[in-house]
Amino acid sequence: MSQIQAFRAALLHSLADPAEAGNADSHAYFDDGLLLVRDGKVLQAGPAAELLPTLPADVPVRHFADALICPGFIDTHIHYPQTGVIASYGTQLLDWLNTYTFPAEARFADPRHASEGAEVFVRELLRNGTTTALVFGTVHPQSVDAFFTVAERLDLRMIAGKVLMDRNAPDNLTDSAESGYTQSKALIERWHGKGRLHYAVTPRFAPTSSPEQLALAGKLFAEYPGLYMHTHLSENRGEIDWVKALFPERRDYLDVYEHYQLNGPRAVFAHGVHLCDDQCARLAGSGSAIAFCPTSNLFLGSGLFDLAKMERHGVRVGLGTDVGGGTSFSQLQSLGEAYKVLQLQGQSLTPFKSLYLATLGGAKALYLDQHLGNFLPGKDADFVVLDLKATPLIDYRLRQARSLEEKLFALITLGDDRVVQETFAAGNSVHRR
Structure with missing residues (x-):
């Protein structure tokens, strides 16, 4: 026995x-x-x-x-390659990406750097009490291999994926629609369902993926049972305007993902700061989830997340630290900032709702509540x-x-x-x- x-x-x-x-x-x-x-x-x-x-x-x-x-604790949105640029002097989102994020991510072409970064990142998660996270890698397959190697050794329930990014990014951080699909497929075969590991199809956000890449990402999302889809949505008003210019045929930012079948159960959209009622209703109807990232939204000046609107429409919501755009790995600190974000809008965040968001709510957002929470x-x-x-x-x-x-x-x-x-x-x- x-x-x-x-x-x-x-x-x-x-x-x-x-x-x-x-x-x-x-x-x-x-x-x-x-x-x-x-x-x-x-x-x-x-x-x-x-x-x-x-x-x-x-x-x-x-x-x-x-x-x-x-x-x-369950973190529903975090970038492990950005650990080395956490607490970098902030500007708005798009400038921050070019100044800090992309140079940091380029270093993950080196497998040794990726391994070191994965060890530091996982150690920080566990030191802050986070046992499950939905994690961005970089465009390099070795970034995902490094992360899953550490997570498997510790028998953690983790979700991660290789970034898909074939345009509007530095040349050393782009793949192609076809190579992104092929490399992701190989990573899925290697890691998805191994131990307590899960794979997420990970287009960075609509502006950095061509229509061809988004179409193949949607195809991939449907090809394997239990896959996740992880991306960004309506974080920053400049980003939203950029999406309108790149996809003029689509009615809004969310419709880009819907068109390419990148929504539904186990699809998680980070931020969702600037969403209208119709978009919230569509997210809820599809079973998609939003990751609320309060420290990042405040740090980068993106705006205030409207939790009451999400609750009104029945959208699944989890809590994300968004390191390194966020300022801490600690879900306790994220909840402290979430309280302030909602106070500024005349909303309340009770301690028991905070506990829910960081545990069972995160599990429900990730469709893991049969295992966690x-x-x-x-x-x-x-x-x-x-x-x-x-x-x-x-x-x-x-x-x-x-x-x-x-x-x-x-x-x-x-x-x-x-x-x-x-x-x-x-x-x-x-x-x-």
Whole structure:
């Protein structure tokens, strides 16, 4: 019989979207909880007083004092080759790409640089408690090989793809419609479905792919079951005007992707800052998702994401850090910025909605909620241990908290990578502070 693992601390996980179920019914919390794991899957989660007597006598219990265990964070949009240019002096999106992003990505033609970059990137994800991410590589196939090699070694559930970009980019970062299709197909055959890995067809955004490339990307998206499609949409007004000029026959930016069948379940569009009601309704109707990237949208001056509009239309929404356009790998810091983005629009982001976006909501956006997002039996045992005394200020503030909601909000607002005490993937420790 497989050995049971037992982890004791306060436990918190989402059960439903607070916008639909209400805050009280959206989560489960156990002040003294026990998480039981077997063969990398959740066996049971509940009150320690009830579960401890059921354990065989030889099962050791790891007890985390002054800690909160919650599901691993899910990042629905991030660029791993941009790790080396995070915190670069910002301009608007298109200038930022040319000044920082493209030179950084060109270095990934070197497999050694790609391997080093992948190691640093994955280490940062895990150090911040992120156990699953939807990841941009570069145009170079070796960038994807490097990333998946690290993710496979650690048995992580990760999604990534080679960038498709055959125009309006530096020559050393372009492929062709045919080579992009062929190289992506080879990567899919090599990595998709291997362990807990998934592949994403990844046109950077409409302006950098010709109609021919977008058509082949749509063909590829339909050829393999379970593939993802990952791109950008309506992040910046200058970008939107550029798309109008390049695709005058299409009615709007989203229609470009729809025309080439790059929408539907497991299609994730990053940003979606400037979308009208009709576009939101079309996204919801197709089953596509939007990645809300608050630190990036503020840093690059792109605009304010309208979460209430997305909820009104039923669009699936996950949380993205968008490193390196974003400013932190920390989903706690991203949620702190998301709160401010919504406050500026007269909207609220409750602590339980924040928890949902970073965990179960992200899993639903990625159609992975059968595997991830909470501690229901049978789900992957991907979780993070948060230190409630990580800093003197956090310790002092949480001792003043009068409710779980207040405690969670303070932890999000003050928290960063220092709060992450340990990160687990499939029941195995993959980062320890």
